[in-house]
Amino acid sequence: MNDSVRHKAAPLPGPSRVDDEWSPLRAFTDARIALGRAGESLPTRAHLEFQLAHARARDAVHLALDESRLKVELGKRFPTVVDVCSAAPDRLSYLRRPDLGRCIDPAAQHRLEMLAAPPSDVVIIVGDGLSARAVNDHALAFVDALQEELSGWSVGPCVLVRHARVAITDPIGMALNARIGVMILGERPGLSAADSLGIYVTWQPKPGRTDAERNCISNVRPGGQSPAAAAHRLGYLLREMRRQGMGGIAVKDQSRVIDGSVASVGTQPGLLLGWD
């Protein structure tokens, strides 16, 4: 009996599988287009590739923040770096109790207050959020891209937060006397991208701010918004907030797009489907 059966990676195309003629359009998007069909359902390969991506994303949710390295690297870029934990003691509590992720651990609160930080324009906060991988891999590149935008602004201590939600910006920003809190946070992992950063900006952070009072720049990652484009947008938002003396939905992002982030390859509206 031959017990060494080799399994091929791809099933043989058969009459029950239909391939889509427009599969070359995958060059224009990471979306799972032109998957073909078995009958009118997903073909086997596409179905199992999805399952694999989901399995990987599930594994990514529980990855830890690389605190020691980030602290050293941020220390090269900011005069003071403080690492703190939210009120969530562990990952499971963090997932089930977002309220804890929005509050600062009392000991950490005390440490921030002991800094007696003088009033500053901006504090930069780096938090793991739902993807420590995004922060481990891309936060420093974004911070570097941001340096130019921050020239002329007074920048307070940088804070690195474990088990962080966006709103932890509020107690941290207030404890550090900042006019604006910028949170660099790992967004929840998707199937194609488990490493997206979100940048959340809060004018006059203090507990009780609502989401409508914040501005957000999302999908900062390779293949998404570049660090330079995101930093440019952030610079615009910071200047607008200072000019208008407020944040949130009242401050519309009307920045001009600077790199290929929007409408790349010189497309015309409706390129693939518009007027002939």
Next chain:
Amino acid sequence: MAIHRYHAAGRSWHFASLRELLAKASPLRSGDQLAGVAAESAEERVVAQLTLAEVPLAHFLEELVIPYEEDEVSRLIVDTHQAEAFAAVSDLTVGGFRDWLLDTAVTDTALSALAPGLTPEMVAAVSKIMRLQDLVLVASKCRVKTAFRNTIGLSGRLATRLQPNHPVDDLTGISASILDGLMYGSGDAVIGINPATDNVETVARLLWMLDEIIQAHAIPTQGCVLTHVTTAIEVMARGVPVDLVFQSIAGTEAANRGFGVDLALLHEARAAALELERGVVGSQVMYFETGQGSALSANAHHGVDQQTCEARAYAVARALDPLLVNTVVGFIGPEYLYDGKQIIRAGLEDHFCGKLLGLPMGCDICYTNHAEADQDDMDLLLTALATAGCTYIMGIPGSDDIMLNYQSTSFHDARFVRQLLGLRPAPEFEAWLRGFGVTDDDGRLAGNGRLPERVRQRLSGSLGP
């Protein structure tokens, strides 16, 4: 406030208010535990349900879960309640109302007539004492028809929102996903893009592109960029073509403030969109998304359980005569709906409550990667919702939203459920699909993976040798 009491097995139970009773009667979910309003034991939960079943529906008009003076959604609910419509069930308790809804003599006509007489809290209450089969059966009896460039909600139909999102709003990437969706017969509810940012210039470009695609191919559907309502107002003022105005809404004034909206602003946006007169077979111009947990997430729930808060959001939607409303059921995460079981129940509750209140209710059948859920859970919810007569579902390439980072239903999922249950798209869109060569006379996919000639010619440069 009234004390609600129940006596069982020599023990007496007290619930200090209708709000507390509703919360404790709510089937288990992590969001109510997070808010500290859930029943403390399985027994207390069922006792609360027994107690709730004895509460007269008319009592809901006396005891509000959030005071009239404190909340404009409460004022809306009270001020727009129609006593005449309510008369049909005004003598019933919550339990009697469940029995009435299940009566085979109660049909779509009676339910449509009743809708303006129901408050969200009555509907939420009865849903809490229903099993999934009750939620499915009663919802399947409701008919809610809406129209803009096509007719949505007819019997035996299931529409889909084509959701072609792209992480940097790349127009070519988005149009590739739109093409893919159309070739699978998706997009009759709306072609709706969630933009990566609220950047006004980007939103305008996306809207111009949608308009061009829809006009160029005479597709009987509507486009929407799901941006904040203030951005929609701004681009309309600039002459950008807007079919539908979108907004996320919630069930309390404070939670809506968290979204940056109030009733006045929503009415202002609706008026602006109506003025454009872009509808063909109807003029319902609003599109709302909701989801259990949004009020708690904004710390604006007033101690009301998340399912009751969600039903109150439907009162907001109802006041604006929407074309489409959907709950985004599993988007918010495990802190509100922990696993597949909780997501499935919530999706069916939301659909039931929306339908009973007279809304064109769809569902974004979805989950995130930090929830204890997977594709099998979504298959169950999809199948149950389709049998319940769900108005529309989402269509996303391969279920994977590469911008919002979550999983929803795919173009293939819609094909599956249409095939299984014989459900067809909106009639105008169905005719277009046949004329364009996407489907055959039986509604099956035609072309054997080939593009219609007109599209192939246009794409020849992009398709390679």
